[in-house]
Amino acid sequence: MTRLAVWKFASCDGCQLTLLDCEDELLTLAEQVTIAHFLEASSRVLPGPYDLSLVEGSITTAADADRIRQVRAQSRALVTIGACATAGGIQALRNYADVDEFRSIVYARPEYVAALARSTPVAEHVPVDLELRGCPIDKGQLLEVISALLAGRRPNLPDTSTCTECKRRGLVCVMVAGGRACLGPITHAGCGALCPAVGRGCYGCFGPMAGANVPALAAQLRRLGRPAEQVDRLLATFNVAAFEART
Amino acid sequence: MSHRNRQLRVSSLARVEGEGALDVVVTDGRVDSARLQIYEPPRFFEAFLRGRAFTEPVDITARICGICPVAYQTSAWNAIEDACGVEVGAPITALRRLLYCGEWVSSHALHVYLLHAPDFLGLPDVVELARHERAIVERGLRLKRAGNAILEAVGGRAIHPVNPRVGGFHRAPPASELARLVDPLRRALDDALETVRWVAGFDIPDARIDQPLLAAHDPDRYAIERGALVTSTGQYFPAAEFLDHVVEHQVPHSSALHARLDGQHYLTGPLARYTLNGGQLSPLARQAAAAAGLGESCRNPYRSVVVRAVEIVYAIEEALRILAAYEPPRPPALPVEPRAGIGHGVSEAPRGLLYHRYQLDAAGTVMDAVIVPPTAQNQAAIEDDLRDVVARNLDLDDAALTGLCERTIRNYDPCISCATHFLDVRVERR
Numbered sequence A: 001m002t003r004l005a006v007w008k009f010a011s012c013d014g015c016q017l018t019l020l021d022c023e024d025e026l027l028t029l030a031e032q033v034t035i036a037h038f039l040e041a042s043s044r045v046l047p048g049p050y051d052l053s054l055v056e057g058s059i060t061t062a063a064d065a066d067r068i069r070q071v072r073a074q075s076r077a078l079v080t081i082g083a084c085a086t087a088g089g090i091q092a093l094r095n096y097a098d099v100d101e102f103r104s105i106v107y108a109r110p111e112y113v114a115a116l117a118r119s120t121p122v123a124e125h126v127p128v129d130l131e132l133r134g135c136p137i138d139k140g141q142l143l144e145v146i147s148a149l150l151a152g153r154r155p156n157l158p159d160t161s162t163c164t165e166c167k168r169r170g171l172v173c174v175m176v177a178g179g180r181a182c183l184g185p186i187t188h189a190g191c192g193a194l195c196p197a198v199g200r201g202c203y204g205c206f207g208p209m210a211g212a213n214v215p216a217l218a219a220q221l222r223r224l225g226r227p228a229e230q231v232d233r234l235l236a237t238f239n240v241a242a243f244e245a246r247t
Numbered sequence B: 001m002s003h004r005n006r007q008l009r010v011s012s013l014a015r016v017e018g019e020g021a022l023d024v025v026v027t028d029g030r031v032d033s034a035r036l037q038i039y040e041p042p043r044f045f046e047a048f049l050r051g052r053a054f055t056e057p058v059d060i061t062a063r064i065c066g067i068c069p070v071a072y073q074t075s076a077w078n079a080i081e082d083a084c085g086v087e088v089g090a091p092i093t094a095l096r097r098l099l100y101c102g103e104w105v106s107s108h109a110l111h112v113y114l115l116h117a118p119d120f121l122g123l124p125d126v127v128e129l130a131r132h133e134r135a136i137v138e139r140g141l142r143l144k145r146a147g148n149a150i151l152e153a154v155g156g157r158a159i160h161p162v163n164p165r166v167g168g169f170h171r172a173p174p175a176s177e178l179a180r181l182v183d184p185l186r187r188a189l190d191d192a193l194e195t196v197r198w199v200a201g202f203d204i205p206d207a208r209i210d211q212p213l214l215a216a217h218d219p220d221r222y223a224i225e226r227g228a229l230v231t232s233t234g235q236y237f238p239a240a241e242f243l244d245h246v247v248e249h250q251v252p253h254s255s256a257l258h259a260r261l262d263g264q265h266y267l268t269g270p271l272a273r274y275t276l277n278g279g280q281l282s283p284l285a286r287q288a289a290a291a292a293g294l295g296e297s298c299r300n301p302y303r304s305v306v307v308r309a310v311e312i313v314y315a316i317e318e319a320l321r322i323l324a325a326y327e328p329p330r331p332p333a334l335p336v337e338p339r340a341g342i343g344h345g346v347s348e349a350p351r352g353l354l355y356h357r358y359q360l361d362a363a364g365t366v367m368d369a370v371i372v373p374p375t376a377q378n379q380a381a382i383e384d385d386l387r388d389v390v391a392r393n394l395d396l397d398d399a400a401l402t403g404l405c406e407r408t409i410r411n412y413d414p415c416i417s418c419a420t421h422f423l424d425v426r427v428e429r430r
Helices: A014-020 A026-032 A062-073 A083-087 A090-096 A099-106 A139-151 A162-168 A214-223 A228-235 A240-244 B045-049 B057-062 B069-084 B090-121 B126-132 B134-155 B175-179 B182-200 B239-245 B270-280 B283-291 B301-324 B374-392 B398-410
Strands: A002-008 A033-038 A050-056 A075-081 A130-132 B006-010 B020-027 B030-038 B214-217 B228-231 B246-249 B258-261 B341-349 B352-360 B366-372
Touching (some): A002 A014, A002 A139, A014 A075, A014 A139, A014 B090, A026 A033, A026 B126, A026 B134, A050 A062, A050 A139, A075 A083, A083 A090, A083 A130, A083 A240, A099 B045, A130 A139, A214 A228, A228 A240, B006 B398, B020 B374, B030 B374, B045 B057, B045 B366, B057 B069, B057 B352, B057 B366, B069 B090, B069 B239, B069 B341, B069 B352, B090 B126, B090 B134, B090 B182, B090 B301, B090 B398, B126 B134, B134 B182, B134 B301, B182 B283, B182 B301, B214 B270, B214 B352, B228 B239, B228 B270, B239 B246, B239 B352, B258 B374, B270 B283, B270 B301, B352 B374, B374 B398
Parallel strands (some): A002 A033, A002 A050, A075 A130
Antiparallel strands (some): B006 B020, B214 B228, B246 B258, B341 B352, B352 B366
């Protein structure tokens, strides 16, 4: 039986919780795979190797940089789940600041706290077979990846922008018609255009799509009257490092 | 095997949220130290919140915890609206309480069925439980789904909801959309009552913690989404005075800070809520509690599983009550104009009290942020309990004693991801 492992690095637990949020599918899944390592859900830990490792979280300590190499060595396929593992997460905001200052803001005795200067995606440390985007990931996409692996086929994951999902839902454009700042044109599809559906602009949970033209959208947002610092802040959240790399 | 000198260690605790370790040292038959080590890497939220707009912490702090994002969002908007001098009024408050009830049901169902119940049944996980008792696990998953359905309908997404904002919501869901929640919730209420009966039948060890208790208190109802603070030592104070009573300090073995209430280790969470506010539960929830053997107060950490089950009953009833009277708030959000000042906000996360404090400048930029999560408040009391458990059970072999320590920790539903990030403004320097 396929051996599934779930690993956590610096993160909020939300992406691995997405697996437990598959309430209708969880028991069926548990009949098809052996959950060999999933600390949040089980105190039973089986030794590797593992057929599929789902990795949540970014690499922020020297110990975790070692640990991700061990995970890779034991895993036939390694799939990163979510913005932290795929882009460094919101904690990558430290990459553009002084980590010692951050540490001294939060902790009275910074010397007790181990942290690298940068929060980095898993792919910066080891080869990754597939990256699942989102903050958090989408349940349907997670099930698609696991099903595809079990069936030995390639997962069907859209690589277009949030705009395509928004148009497909027949939503009125929040930017063109509503004048709201929206990252939809440059953001990777996958959520189903959740934010435009509640009348707000996309804030980029799924990170930049391939070929995203970030400067063009930034210029458009400024034309809509958004000050430059507001545009910067909009890009500087859960996928800050990925958007930054494309500006 | 010598029982006089021993070291027990669990390097990665299972069935808790986040990453922690357990370290117990016994020398000459006495407990030297009993530590819940929090080694989860820090993410520095309080540091990077500085310089953000006052509208942003609602989305940003949700990412501290994927299990209780609504708690973070709620304490954030409570604090920011306090700083800006805005009161959102009853219709928006009701919709927020409905959203929060969804999180209580979902998070409590996760803890009761997937994380905690296996301890009482001697099983490693819920998958193993499903092999023997599939119908029970299906009931737990149905409950969890009912909670998530509320989060999705009101919040737009179960994990990190997108619809809430400072001042209210981006969109007020039409009554016809929310009406779809009612029938599944009525079924969920039966499931919740069954859950109380189920957990009441567990073999629950005797135990008692004597630390002071702290909970939010709302004179009008069982506090969830707002309140002042009440303690078992007879204190009553507004959120604005939280930091006058609670002082945090850093310890070497943890990337979370320890908190003390008026100098003492203390506990927040289901036991504190039930003991301090239990009289405000609905008649049905009180009846279920009494039938499950809960008295006026509950200080047995193992029995927290029963309190959580009772709170699921209550949260579902509350959701149904709010839905029965629901009219979409108009407008869905009140305008909030920033002003220079400091605001405080609390709410009751499923695992305990969550405090936020923001200092804004006149343009609404966050100058300073303080977040005190429940597990940081509970950590010292959890370690007291661990020390006591070890001292009373030194005759057990290492494996059994380690297992008992892990159960002790899980009784508190610790969320280690949450506990790892917060700013210490009042440091006890020694």
